[in-house]
Amino acid sequence: MKFGGLIFANLLRKKIRLLLTIGSFAVALFLFAFLGVVRDAFNRGADVAGADRLVTINRTSIINPIPLSYRDQILRIPGVKYITHNNWFGGVYKDEKNFFPQFVIDSDNQRQVFPEFSIPDDQWNKFLKDREGAIVGARTMERFHWNIGDRIPIKTTLYGGGSWEFNIDGVYHGKRAQDDETQFWFQWDYFEERIPERLKGLIGWYVLRVNNPDESPRIAKAIDEKFANSPYETKTETESAFAAGWVKQFGNIRFLIVTIGSVVFFTLLLVTGNTMAISVRERTGELAVLKAIGFSDWSVLFFVLGESLVIALVGGLLGLILAIVAIPVLANALNGMLPNLILSPALLAFGLFSALLVGIVSGILPGVGAMRMRVVNALRRV
């Protein structure tokens, strides 16, 4: 690249300006990556969802319970393979800020319905025999520095309130990066024994696996029809539909993030475009001399685009490297308030692509101007 030297020398012409422009790319790309992982985290429900899983909740809302007695009736519907039931416990460890999700589980069926979570068999067997036992996700274990064998108090304001104590019998890991490793599971029997009489026999929701995902609509319909006109009507949908509905509760996060992201890139475009325009304008004479010497109009365009692309590439890479380093730290600082923040290669690639696109677009106007500029006119102004 014999023209590299020329592009490089021009870039270093105004070092502060170069740093500031690269800096704006870096900041924008970092922000982009951060917004991207947050968006992915909220959308992950759909990725995590098993294609063959259905969720049955109370038709009124997920916080209204449904009877445990529905379990056997649902299981009798053809096509249903496994069913498990969960309750939301809503507790905290010591302090409000130590929030993480705890679920009451049906330990006989949980593992069949959620095969993506793996637990060593000895730990699971110990848990089955321990009334006050708990299985905890690896991330939550790490977050509170818990160890297997620890006895942990969890405070709740639901179910009569108070502090409940559990023995950590095992740790589960997700088989895929996107699997949620923050949950805390404990036994239905222990739960039902301690809750007020009026709440006994009521579960939060059912999760079931079907033999054939193609039959999901029929099965969902069959379940909901079976309990129509009962005091506890149900709503059954695929797990991914359920997850999407769950995300909607937080408002239109996707729209918000896409909007902020677009504004960031648009601002970046204006900033870089302006910088490139100034940078080209202040050396119109030099570009005219290059043309007089015999450099073609296209090569002048190429020099300008080359500069803006190098800025975009360096700034973009810096921002993404910053993101790779900082996002895990930020995720920890957020104390697991958000699900796993995963910086996917696709997101990184899209970020870099967008940065380069901004680089090209911001260089194209001044570049075409320089291309069209007439040597004689430019030289008269020198």
Add this chain to the structure above:
Amino acid sequence: MVKVDAAGESSLINVRDLDKTYRRGEEEIDVLQGLNLDVRQGEFVAFMGPSGSGKTTLLNLLGGLDVPTRGSITVSGDEITHMSAGKLTEWRARHVGFIFQTYNLIPVLNAFQNVELPLLLTKLSKAERRDHVEAALSVVGLADRMKHFPRQLSGGQEQRVAIARAIVADPTFLLCDEPTGDLDRKRADEIMTLMEELVAKYHKTILMVTHDPLVAARAHTILHLDKGVLVEARQASQDTLAGGVA
């Protein structure tokens, strides 16, 4: 010698019936009107004339930076007046070396890199380019300033670098628009000595615009641009010169 208004078969540059009219709104300015010129290989021609007489306009046309309203310019058999813009750019790279009053070096490139610029348009290898650049800088006496940036050079030195840049690709002819306009007497004389050497020793063809009679006197021929045409004025200029010095 230059044969004004004559069909010079042995000429390097032939200009015939050249018109250049600028349009500024409604107004038309006829700068060149039926101008003829013949320049032979190895000639050193100075153009003089009052400000606004069209000297720069003529050089721009000769250098293929602008197109005439009418007439033709032929350089070693190539008629440049009908070339496309792209062809003209290639032609300039091969045949023309430009030297400007304000040197017009690229400030972010050092002397070596500035001189190398025209060679980037050739197929020469890096090593060949280095040899050519070093040779050109030696000719202008700046072989020891290769790593210096324009701001680290004096005006005279900058102009020498610009001359090295103009000759490095061995163009057919050099076009200089007031090359000594920004220099004092002593530096101007040095630059003119260098130009004379380029003609005498390296057989370069030079067309130069100047306001300075002493500078013009160093050329073989002085042509005055007057009412859109060129008039041979060797004698006149010597009178002016004598008068000016007295």
